[in-house]
Amino acid sequence: MLTDELVRRAAISYGVCVRPVLSRVTDTVTGESRTVPIPCGATRAAVCPSCAERARRLRMQQCREGWHLAAEPPVLEPSPDDAPEGDDGDQGDDDDGIDDARRVRSTRRREDVPDLPRLPISAHTVGRVFESPDGKTYRPSMFLTLTMPSYGRVTSEGVPADPASYDYRRAGLDAMHFPKLVDRFWQNLRRATGFNVQYFAAVEPQRRLAPHLHAAVRGAIPRALLRQVVAATYHQVWWPSCEFPVYSGNRLPVWDEKQGGYVDAGGWLLPTWDEALDDLDSDTDAEPVHVLRFGRQVDMQGILAGTPQADRAVGYLTKYLTKSISDPMGDDDYQPSPARRAHVDRLAAEVRWLPCSPTCANWLRYGTQPKNARPGLEPGRCTSKAHDRDHLGLGGRRVLVSRRWTGKTLTEHRADRAAVVRAALAEAGVEMDEHDQYSTTATGPDGRPRYVWEPVRFDRDADRPSYARIIGHAIDRRRRWREQYEQAKQATRPPPGDVSATAPASPEGNPPCPPT
Structure with a gap:
């Protein structure tokens, strides 16, 4: 049976x-x-x-098709049913506003980062053509890897050598705001190069569970300029303080219908989100609650179309898309060690209680009402997947594709x-x-x-x-x-030696299911 x-x-x-x-x-x-x-x-x-592998192979096709284009792709119009992934626009000033709608802090760059060239961004997205002394022409592209800084020394297994000194709070905040740092990088790169850089990128966890970015970049960019942009890219989080919890356990604020907000045990109404930001604005000595930067480890490779290296890079870029963030190496037979399970548990506990956005219920722990507060909010039960053990702070998309990568939707x-x-x-x-x-x-x-x-x-x-x-x-x-x-x-299939016949192109793996 x-x-x-x-x-x-x-x-x-x-x-x-x-x-x-x-x-x-x-x-x-x-x-x-x-x-x-x-x-x-x-x-x-x-x-x-089965579905995960089918989705991964579809992403491989999307990556391969747009990487080495020789002609400009059509402009992809946004659609409510199939919007393109990732960010492809200019977010504005070099220094983030507290509230995108109306609060904008100084656009002056931080003094501890190098300045970048700022060129007018042209509309072209196709890379340059180079000619060798023998007359051959090449249109190279790039494979780029960006990592986050160290939070403490780790072993070969990716677990902290000294868990007590490992900076889990910084690791959790970096993971939660990693997409914003990536957005800022593409903005800075476009401004520094002067053309509309296009990319297919995958956000993946390293062995130590810190996020890093693999990206197929169309066109060739000088390595020195890339390193300069990486070093000069940062993201500042201008939020109320969330370092030390004010309430915990059974002392959590509760919703008061008469006052229209959350009150503590003494009946005092917690400051609203706007009031907390007003206090932050009025403090001339205020510092951002968190500043993100990339780590020093940057890998850049030139890639030519149609080479085995290009195929390997596409496979490597999409290798871990079917895995969870908390178990990037795992398979059905993988058994993590007690030290690794403890590392995942500690990081999961950190991201569970950190606020992930202005509307996060965890703000009640820090004495501030979330933006658009409503009854029923409870710290530790925010619905964002960034707090899940399987995501460990990474609540955004795993695949980021610029709007003019192929000019096609998924x-x-x-x-x-x-x-x-x-x-x-x-x-x-x-x-x-x-x-x-x-x-x-x-x-x-x-x-x-x-x-x-x-x-x-x-x-x-x-x-x-x-x-x-x-x-x-x-x-x-x-x-x-x-x-x-x-x-x-x-x-x-053409007979052996017959180069005139043309066999149909074959998709990789199992044939896709025709629509039902």
Whole structure:
């Protein structure tokens, strides 16, 4: 008898989602009803290895396609349904404002960082072409790695040699505000180079669990200038003090409906977020609560299109996208040591209680009402994923892509992969399954939607199909698609020595699923 675990392993080997979302679709014309599995779309291998690997390979295609462009890509218009990842704009002054809407501090740069050249930014995004003495031309790009500074000496396993002296608070704050530092770096780099630098970047944890950035950068930039920009990039956090908690345990502030805010045990109303910032503005000697900088370790490599080095860099850049932040090295058989578990526990405890944003409930611990305070807030229970053990402060996206990297959305890249399969099958004369037979846009004779979709509730639907049956059908379908695709590739493959025939391009890994 096939157990659910055996079926799950078979699904992973065929690239089938192991935890699909089930929907029941009913044909209003024939009255036929069937259960349809929809892939969960998870990006973590611990949740669904098949969907996570599919998402990683899609990112590999996106990275590879935009890295070495020789022509300007189209301008990607923002869409509410498929907005591009990352930041691609100018955030304004060199020194951050307390409140982006109306509070702006001095634009004077810090005295402890070097000045940067500031050039008008041109619109071009394609890198320069270089010519060698023998007449060959090259259009190199770059692979860049940025790291954070040290918080204390660590062992080869990535755990602190002396946990008591390791600066966990600074490590937690750096992780929480790391995306802002990265945004500032791209702004400074564009201003210093004078062109619209484009990038595909992945935020990953080092062995010591500090975040670092791998980035494919289009075009070549002088290494000395890159190091200068890294050294001159910083981000200041102008917040009320959050170094020492004022309330803890059972002494937490509570919501008072009459006063419209949170009060302490003595009935005193805590200062609002705006009042706390007003006090900060009035203090001429005030310092930012935290300042982020990159570490000294910077790696820069020149990359040429079509080389094995370029392929290796794409794979390395996306290598850990399916792993969690707290377990970047782990797999099913990995067992962390007690010292490493203690290191993760200590960092997770730190980020749980640190405020992650002006609206974070943790501000109540420090005697300040969060921005837009409302009833029900409780320190330690902020809903931001930055506080989760799996993220360890990194609440933003793991993949950052500039708006003019390829001029395509991720949905369009996914459609490109499916189009490759369709083209190969069509050229080989293989008839594809009718994948849009349950389309939500199909209408019946009365002009109303022909197919009605409704979710299957596992806790209520007694007639739901078994897990093995649903996944088994999906495996059979995927196996049939794979066989058809392999036959199509064999049929269209040029004979040995025939360079005139052109075989269809093959996507990496399993063929993508045509849309349902």
